[in-house]
Amino acid sequence: MTGVTMEGTDAGGRAEIEVRGLRKSFGDTEVLRGIDLEVARGEVVCVIGPSGSGKSTLLRCVNLLEEPTAGRVFVGGTEVTDPDVDIDAVRRRIGMVFQQFNLFPHLTAEENLVLPQRRVLRRDRAKAVRVARANLERVGLAGKAGAHPAQLSGGQQQRVAIARALAMDPEVMLFDEPTSALDPELVGDVLAVMRGLARDGMTMMVVTHEMSFAREVADRVVFMDAGRVVEEGPARQVVGAPREARTRDFLLRVLDPAAAAPPGPDQDPADGTA
Numbered sequence: 671m672t673g674v675t676m677e678g679t680d681a682g683g684r685a686e687i688e689v690r691g692l693r694k695s696f697g698d699t700e701v702l703r704g705i706d707l708e709v710a711r712g713e714v715v716c717v718i719g720p721s722g723s724g725k726s727t728l729l730r731c732v733n734l735l736e737e738p739t740a741g742r743v744f745v746g747g748t749e750v751t752d753p754d755v756d757i758d759a760v761r762r763r764i765g766m767v768f769q770q771f772n773l774f775p776h777l778t779a780e781e782n783l784v785l786p787q788r789r790v791l792r793r794d795r796a797k798a799v800r801v802a803r804a805n806l807e808r809v810g811l812a813g814k815a816g817a818h819p820a821q822l823s824g825g826q827q828q829r830v831a832i833a834r835a836l837a838m839d840p841e842v843m844l845f846d847e848p849t850s851a852l853d854p855e856l857v858g859d860v861l862a863v864m865r866g867l868a869r870d871g872m873t874m875m876v877v878t879h880e881m882s883f884a885r886e887v888a889d890r891v892v893f894m895d896a897g898r899v900v901e902e903g904p905a906r907q908v909v910g911a912p913r914e915a916r917t918r919d920f921l922l923r924v925l926d927p928a929a930a931a932p933p934g935p936d937q938d939p940a941d942g943t944a
């Protein structure tokens with residue numbers, strides 16, 4: 671836990687992720703309306719907010735899966751929004767974990783980790799295998815190296831996806847609702863792995879609806895609504911004693927869904943915040 675504030679990031683370690691005046695439009699719709707955000711080295715920042723508020727778009731702009739309409743993004747001091755930047759080099763420094771695990775179904779867990787190391791980092795096979803095994807062990811899956819994704823639970827597949835990102839030696843890790851596709855009983859193992867990464871000092875930006883994880887693990891929580899940062903601060907303040915009415919309304923709905931209109935039987939529960 672670094673407990674770094676916006677002002678403190680410059681004085682302490684440099685900001686590992688820095689977002690300045692970030693805007694993103696799709697056609698006429700502006701979905702990010704001027705985001706300023708810093709994540710210090712070793713800091714864990716959880717991003718929360720209603721469906722459609724721009725959380726995924728923000729993460730996707732940080733690793734240039736989306737091209738920002740305006741503003742600047744720096745990762746490890748390099749401006750990734752510089753038009754002359756080597757996008758592949760930038761992406762190599764950023765691990766990304768999505769809600770859907772996107773593993774290759776025809777490859778074993780180990781080969782899922784080996785392939786990108788060989789292709790992207792040009793590692794020789796022996797080293798790639800060594801790194802793959804070490805990272806499978808790190809996520810508690812040393813015994814599943816030879817299993818194919820279909821033979822693994824959703825939680826195990828997601829841990830393989832995390833290990834795959836870690837095998838690339840990223841400087842920062844971005845997580846976009848990594849547990850929201852999982853059955854409730856599988857969420858805990860994935861969160862435990864993420865908690866371990868945080869303890870090891872990984873710089874992490876985590877979009878999540880897991881408020882207990884945010885409260886417990888995040889150094890800072892950022893609440894977004896309608897493309898803006900409405901409130902940010904220490905987790906215990908933003909989640910425990912929010913200042914803004916919009917944050918309070920959102921938390922009421924996610925912490926006590928029964929207080930909001932119950933979702934219909936056909937509604938995707940992940941979408942139940944709208």
Ligand SMILES: Nc1ncnc2c1ncn2[C@@H]1O[C@H](COP(=O)(O)OP(=O)(O)OP(=O)(O)O)[C@@H](O)[C@H]1O
Nearest residue numbers: 696701719720721722723724725726727728940941
């Ligand atoms: N490629 C795209 N083209 C057009 N509109 C998009 C695109 N991607 C996102 N949007 C729109 O941008 C807005 C923000 O989307 P985003 O996925 O960032 O929200 P979110 O906060 O991640 O929501 P959720 O909690 O449902 O994942 C939404 O209104 C969405 O429809």
Ligand SMILES: [Mg+2]
Nearest residue numbers: 725726727846
């Ligand atoms: Mg999203």
